[in-house]
Amino acid sequence: MKFTNGYWLMRAGVDALFARDIYEIHPGSEAIDVLAPTRVIAERANTLNQPAFNVRLTSPAEGVVRVRATHWRGGRRGIGFPLNESADRGYLSVETQGNGDGEAGERGASATLHAGPLAARVVKGPEWNLEFLGADGEPLTASRGKSLARFALSDLANVTSEPVGEFGVTMTGLAKDESRTFTSIQLSLGIGETVYGLGERFTAFAKNGQSVEIWNEDGGTASEQGYKDIPFYMTSAGYGVLVNNRGHVSFEVGTVNTEAVQISVPGEELDFCVIYGPTPKQVLERYTALTGRPADVPAWSYGLWLTTSFTTKYDEATVSSFIDGMAERGIPLSAFHYDCYWMREFHWTDFEWDRRWFSDIESTLERLHREKGLHLCAWINPYIGQNGSMFDEGVDGGFLVRNPDGTIWQTDNWQAGMALVDFTNPAARAWYKAKVKALLGQGIDAIKTDFGERIPRDVTWFDGSPADTMHNWYTQLYNETVFEAIAEVYGVGQACVFARSATVGGQKFPVHWGGDCESTFNGMAQSLRAGLSLTSSGFGFWSHDIGGFEGAFPDPAVYKRWLAFGLLSSHSRLHGSTVYRVPWLFDEADPGLESLPAGQSAVDVCRDFTRLKLSLMPYLYAVGLEPHRNGTPVMRSMFMEFPDDHACRLLDRQYMLGPSLLVAPVFTYSGDVDYYLPAGGWTNWFTGERVVSADGCWRHECHGYDTVPLWVRDGSLLVTSPGAMRADYDYAEDPLVNVCLGEGAAAEWAVTRMDGSCVGFRARRVDGSHVEVTRDDDGAFRARLGTSGEVVSGEGTVVLR
Incomplete structure (x- = not known):
């Protein structure tokens, strides 16, 4: 101002x-x-x-x-x-x-x-x-x-x-x-x-020269507004x-x-x-x-999420065709999400399935759990349409926000005659929490808590809060209520929301996604800038709509480039506005597909990067415990990981995925990408190439759809499980240890199982040509030098040369 x-x-x-x-x-x-x-x-x-x-x-x-x-x-x-x-x-x-x-x-x-x-x-x-x-x-x-x-x-x-x-x-x-x-x-x-943070901002990552208003808005990703405005910055x-x-x-x-x-x-x-x-x-x-520190998230949440998309028409048959279609193509799914139209139109949000299309939803959800091994998510928001069953309940119970004259505050913007839950009222929170728990009881595992930004200023609140203090704070009470309901049913560490809006403290209730991004390369770049700003503001986990949200049908090239980026993010979701986001639709719409080399189709790219992410779970799950322990996010800016390297201070088209992996998404049709490797040694994940630079170096490359710049930092033991087909498994069972010591003498990494037990791996250079790798509990494992060396199997100790 x-x-x-x-x-x-x-x-x-x-x-x-x-x-x-x-x-x-x-x-x-x-x-x-x-x-x-x-x-x-x-x-x-x-x-x-x-x-x-x-x-x-x-x-x-x-x-x-x-x-x-x-x-x-x-x-x-x-x-x-x-x-x-x-x-x-x-x-x-x-x-x-x-x-x-x-x-x-x-x-x-x-x-x-x-x-x-x-x-x-x-x-x-x-x-x-x-x-x-x-x-x-x-x-x-x-x-x-x-x-x-x-x-x-x-x-x-x-x-x-x-x-x-x-x-x-x-x-x-x-x-x-x-x-x-x-x-x-x-x-x-x-x-x-240089200045960083201030929440989810789609503008340049370094905030110097910007005017920033901390006021949550549903403004999309191509403006200066944000869904998660945090009055905190670091320099x-x-x-x-x-x-x-x-x-x-x-x-x-x-x-x-x-x-x-x-x-x-x-x-x-x-x-x-x-x-x-x-x-x-x-x-x-x-x-x-x-x-407040972010809560731990369940292991399954790191896998691929598929949604019905926003305004698409779907029923049980449509859902089954998507899930079966992914399985038939060898693409592992972890979660399936039902967006808005699981409820009847004009009734949002009343927590009642539209029985015209989901006549026996309890049996369907049980089958998807048991036969498909899926976790299930459902969309809600805090707005109560007057045609839904919850409206009268809210009026009678005094659970809805009121105007200064005592009448119920209402608007037609979104749902006809909708009102707003007053989460400052403990009874209203209990009422809303009971609705969430009933949905969980039907077989839902996670909740997408959409909206929470459209909060009026000319109303009165149950607890007497000044109206101007509730616009940003409302989302905290909303997400906290839903998160608590899930935690009370499934336990701490198993609760997961997929939230759009947030304020200070919102990081305690993960996961958050980046809102309604454009289905373009610009939209992809905007999303990354926002994610890096958000994780610089205390948020440990972050996701975005792979392929973009807005737009009738994203270009297949944008979709495929975004797949690699999205599946090398902390959380990965296929979601859109008016078009389904299953990958075979993009192949059907791609006139140039037949001329591409093998492995370049959307199905291939989705399959390969999903499996890559699942193979990285012994590493990612351990990295994902850091936000709760010390506040360090899973995805972090180059500046956060290399604060003394001045070249990293303005970089917003690449990032670190944990301490060991550098990712540079491709934002072009041609596959051309420029990125920076900080000083030290790096090993290319896909090719095994080694680069050592005393001062850091810039690189220019051209990539097909099946690779991106993905580098392992020297001094890393990257523990993986090639062939993994789900996100939740025993990460210490016969893992592959990729030893990237570089010129270092030793390195170590602790694999954390989902039950909290840990297994330590250590590598030390015996002499100029031998590296000894040990596993603390003497169990079986495989090891190799770099990412393309010969794999050696053993128990307890393996010697590499």
Whole structure:
């Protein structure tokens, strides 16, 4: 949100108060309180008729400093997120230098809050000066000069405010219609410092130069809007920032001030946390400890999901033809998903199967479980159409959101006369949870929790929450309710949702997918950028619609390139809008198929990459435990894995799948792709080629549909199970260990079984030509050097040459 006109002037109708002096510092044992007037106080008379900010510095956890800056304590203030504060305060101390006892004199006195390796220091003097220091005192970021501000908007103000539209009915697009006052701060950026995160953003991966509004919208993937807006960013300087506000937060990333990130919120208080790393993974470890770690996901969820697609016509016969068709073509399926039309039109969401097309659905679901070995998913949303059975139940029980006059809030946008479940009401949550459990009782294993972004602002909530704080927060209560229902039925670690919208803390309820992407190469690239931004924001798992969602019929080339990308993602789903996404339809529509070499059809590509992913499960399942343990995502940006390599800071067309695999999807019809290998040694998965570079190197290649740039990092033991036909199996049963030591002397990897038991594998270089590989429990395994060497079998120990 831009309040200024260039660097020097205010926009018309905007009055600004800036913190200009740190007049008093009051250090305590666990906090520092600061009085910051909006002019330099030269004498006591200057304190009359003088606005001031009250700023409080505390620490909720080691390596985290929280700042709350308030103009009027009785004015409008935001509601924050639940934070997991540390009970052990042993890491915390306050240091003073000079006269830091609150007296007005002695300019230059200072107080420093030490939160373990992170420190925040304020200095008395005729200037606002708050700085954050990392280990060894290195500067991270600071707020100085005309940085902390309170803006008041008059009727003349033309400051724009996002979002606008039907569900922002109290806003006309001008900031003054949201609030007459805003509190803002600027946090400095160093030269070359890059900014990441802010949730699912389809714009460039590095956010420098962007204006970002934290306000969930159903805006597709080709705009600046996002379904999962997270007021958290991290930077290449070794820290992250969480704005602790559930409502609308505006970020100007090097825009209104090219040397800073400006943060603004409606009202009279700004609450934020600075989170120290210094590595990106350490920032995420602290951030997810503060806001919640992702739950573990069931092993079966990593396999291929097939859906009915969105507006397609389907019944039990159609579903069976898809499932049988995949099996006949040798393509292993893990999950089948019933999208919207399992319920009768005009009835969404009432949790009742449309018996015109699914007359004996319980028997069908049982057969799909027993005979096909499938897990099953069903689509829902929190919108209650007035023609469904749940509408009257919701009205009678008081479970629906109301207008200020007490009537039920309704709209015709989506389902005729639909209302909205009020998840702030515990009874409404119990009611909705019971509906979910009844669906699980019929044989459903997972729930796709669609929507959750279209939340109005002109309503009242059961618990009295201010309307503007519920727009983004609503999705948290919605997904939490459904996730809890599944966990209560199937157990912790077996619960899985497929969610579209999220806010801070939403990472606790995986999995999330990237929304309604275009069925183009651009849509594919947009999706990857968004996924990397989301996993840079605390989310451990991420998926996207293979082939794209929008569009009547994706180009077969786009579909096949997307298959490789999608099946080398944490979760993989075939889904579309108006057209089924089974691969043989794309072969039937491809006039050039007969001229392609063997293995290039959509069926071939889908089969081969699905089987590749299943073979990687001993590796992927172990990697998938990291989000819950330490907050590190399965799919991660090159910057996250190689933060000291400056060439990796802007890369958004490739990624790391866990610590060992580099993936560069192909975004062209021709198969041409350019990508970067960081310094060190790498082994090509498909060819066994070795590349060693002291400084990193760029590569240009041309790929058919059956390969992508997929490289194994030196120092890796990549444990696989070639021939696997499902995602959930014993990962330690006769695995193949691909030894990619490079020039290293040793490496190790622990395979985790689904029951939680672990089997360790170790490799050590015996001499220049021999490598010894051992298995901790002396069981059988196979091993090879690289990805194309001779396979040697043994028990307990294998020697490779």
